[in-house]
Amino acid sequence: MSSTDSAAPEEPTPGFADLGLDDRLLRTLRQLGYESPTPIQAATIPLLLTGRDVVGLAQTGTGKTAAFALPALQLVDPKRSRAPQALVLAPTRELAVQVCEAFQSYAGGLPGVHVLPVYGGQGYGVQLSALARGVQIVVGTPGRIMDHLDKGTLDLSELRLLVLDEADEMLSMGFADDVETILSAAPAEKQVALFSATMPPAIRRLSGTYLRDPEEIMLRGRTATATNxxxxxxxxxxxxxxxxxxxxxxxxxxxxxxxxxxxxxxxxxxxxxxxxxxxxxxxxxxxxxxxxxxxxxxxxxxxxxxxxxxxxxxxxxxxxxxxxxxxxxxxxxxxxxxxxxxxxxxxxxxxxxxxxxxxxxxxxxxxxxxxxxxxxxxxxxxxSADDVNATRLSRFDDAITASLGSERLELFRQVVAHYVNEYDVPELDVAAALALQAQGEEPLLLEPDREARPERRPRDFTDGHPSSDGGPRPRREGPQLATYRIAVGKRQRITPRHIVGALANEGGLRRSDFGHIDIRADYSLVELPASLPRDTWEALRDTRISGKLIELSPASSGPRDKGFRDRPKKTKGRRRFD
Structure with a gap:
């Protein structure tokens, strides 16, 4: 394995036009505001364009996405096949989406090139339809890629380039077997680019087994921030x-x-x-x-x-x-x-x-x-509200102090003195009335933050277990509650604490917003505020508990308590909330 240290002093970094990129890609880069390549891009792009396998050792944030995305876009041919010609594996859904968005922005001037993100949590229907229409580049997580390979819905026979992004992270998350299976399923003559922040023995072994005489590029990225x-x-x-x-x-x-x-x-x-x-x-x-x-x-x-x-x-x-x-x-x-x-x-x-x-x-x-x-x-x-109020009062004091030094103050002293003598009102009350008039309808101070009091905590999860006495529950203060269904239950070995923690963190809910929690075999019923804000729905749409989407929806029962006594009837469709 030959090696290149791009941090060593060398001749000036070339421009994108010197790397062998297509004019259409160069035009797009100019439109996006890119001026010159980063060291990892300058070292990697020419190698990938000539067909070399590459191992890039670089931290996140050094520009490595463009280092493999630009060559991949130039190498694929929309007229050649409807099967994917480039595959990028990423450890997380968030990174897969980010990489896919980068591909799509770079591909703006390449008609006919289609990029598909493939990850868990997204419906199979969208992915299957896109694969059937034909895509040139797939960006996905190992687990969902394996699902498609097992189902026979992803054809790797035309694959020309396979990229492992953040390979060390993928292996540390337990995807080693999946990654090796995917590498083995791809054509033997494929080109491979592996990017990793570190080079542990597992990555070294992977490189030695599946890459052909790769060029190793070591990069020390720009990660310093100002000390002040x-x-x-x-x-x-x-x-x-x-x-x-x-x-x-x-x-x-x-x-x-x-x-x-x-x-x-x-x-x-x-x-x-x-x-x-x-x-x-x-x-x-x-x-x-x-x-x-x-x-x-x-x-x-x-x-x-x-x-x-x-x-x-x-x-x-x-x-x-x-x-x-x-x-x-x-x-x-x-x-x-x-x-x-x-x-x-x-x-x-x-x-x-x-x-x-x-x-x-x-x-x-x-x-x-x-x-x-x-x-x-x-x-x-x-x-806190107290912090905000203290700041507002301090600024109010400063405004009064500044006004006391005004040359116009004497005129207003006379106006106030006239009012006090005419109407026999204390000067303090006049000052307060003038302050009220200056403040307008906007309240000067925030109301104190509402805190969940111990006596209002739902007893269903004070000890980590749902109540099961079947008796009537005491009425409690707070918002009107409704029963919601989530698609996780005893099979996922969850407890009320799991549910409360996930929904509170992701949806911005307070513990006092939760009522009764009933965990069943394949789903659970949870009491939450009847009117959930749109932002909360959006935040909970992709929430997972124990790795499974919760698919929050209103329980298909009538009165609130009925949802806990009668199993909801199965329906052909689930109402969608946007």
């Missing part, structure tokens, strides 16, 4: 994000802020929500015309705008010294993006703050970022 930036993270469910951001904006002493999201649509949506809450916010994304982009950035620099909601692409080249905070509303899926985002703050010798929102499903991304950057992202809590 404090890194924090907030564990938060998806429905809580906007409220959490609002409280952070109220309690953090920031000058200018960039809030990063993943999609162009989300920039507009989030900016509108912040504007509705009274913040000076604006969106910036790849669809924005250059004059408008320049005008928005100018407002941020001058202080007319305080918050910019942006995507990674839109923030490229953004250099504004007054950015004191960067908030990852959506945590980046690779380390390099994290480094680039955080680089927007802590400039010109100033200190900076970086806050990343992390949902329970994204813990692995947090771990990857901390491991690659060698930075600890300190845990933080959502500011």
């Amino acid at each position: 930036v404090r890194h924090r993270h907030l564990m938060v469910s998806y429905p809580q994000k906007v409220d959490a951001l609002t409280r952070i904006l109220e309690t953090e002493n920031f000058e200018g802020m960039i809030v990063f999201v993943r999609t162009k649509n989300e920039t507009e949506t989030l900016a509108e929500k912040l504007q509705a809450r009274g913040f000076s916010a604006s969106a910036i994304n790849g669809d924005m015309a250059q004059p408008q982009r320049e005008r928005t950035i100018g407002q941020l620099k001058s202080g007319k705008l305080d918050i910019l909601v942006a995507t990674d692409v839109a923030a490229r080249g953004l250099d504004v010294d007054r950015i004191s905070h960067v908030v990852n509303f959506d945590i980046p899926t690779d380390t390099e993006s994290y480094v680039h985002r955080i680089g927007r703050t802590g400039r010109a010798g100033r200190s900076g703050e970086a806050i990343s929102f992390v949902t329970p499903r994204e813990r692995h991304l947090l771990a990857s970022i901390q491991r690659a950057t060698r930075q600890t992202l300190e845990p933080m809590q959502i500011p």
Whole structure:
């Protein structure tokens, strides 16, 4: 196995045009804003285009997705076959979706090239229909790829390139046998590219067995962040994000802020929500015309705008010294993006703050970022109502203090004195009335946060077991409850704690929102608030317990208690909630 260390001093990195890429791909890269290849791309792309097997040792965030995606797109031929010609294996559904989206963005100028994500949790029907129509590239997780091979619905006979992305992660998750089975099922003359952050013995053995004289590329990625930036993270469910951001904006002493999201649509949506809450916010994304982009950035620099909601692409080249905070509303899926985002703050010798929102499903991304950057992202809590109120009162005090120094104060002293003498009202009451008038309809202080009190905890799971006495349950305060069905039960060896933990974490529910829980053989019945918000439905749509989709739906019973006495009748279809 020959080896290349791309971190060693060499001649200047070539441009994408020097790597042998098709003009259509080069045109797409320019449209996406790519200027020059990363070291892993410069070293890997020419080798894959010439048919060499490759082992790339690189951390997440070094640009390795484009390193194999661009050659794969150039190698496939839509006219050759309807069977897949390239297969990418990824350890998780999230990474598979991310890689597939990258392929689709690079393939914008290649008519007839179709990319299909294949992973567990997605319906087989969508995947089977796409495979029947014909796809050139499949990106999937080992488990679902094995399912299709076992069913005979995935044909690997035309496969030309097989990529193992984050191979060490796949093996550590127990997919070693599946990966070897897939490698063996592919044609012997296939080309293989293996990417891994480390080279444990299992990866070395895999490479020696299934790769032909591979070129080994070792890369030390750009993972350093500024030392004058404090890194924090907030564990938060998806429905809580906007409220959490609002409280952070109220309690953090920031000058200018960039809030990063993943999609162009989300920039507009989030900016509108912040504007509705009274913040000076604006969106910036790849669809924005250059004059408008320049005008928005100018407002941020001058202080007319305080918050910019942006995507990674839109923030490229953004250099504004007054950015004191960067908030990852959506945590980046690779380390390099994290480094680039955080680089927007802590400039010109100033200190900076970086806050990343992390949902329970994204813990692995947090771990990857901390491991690659060698930075600890300190845990933080959502500011409480007391924290917000203390900040509001402090700012109210500051506003009064500033007004006391105004030259116009004497005139208003005379106005207040006249009112006090005319109506015989204490000066303190007049001051309070003027403050009320200035505040308007918006309340000055938040109501105290609602906390779940021990006496209101449903007794069904205080000891970890559902109640089974069959007697009447005491009425309890709180929202009106309804019975819901989830598709996990005793066969999955779950307990009420599993159900409460999963639904509370993913849906932003409180423990006091849960009522009776009845676990049956193949499903469970759970009492939850009768009116679940749309955000909660969205968050729970892909929730899993013990690896199985819960498929939350209303129980097909009438009165609330009836659902626990009578087994719901089977129906041909399940009502869909969007």
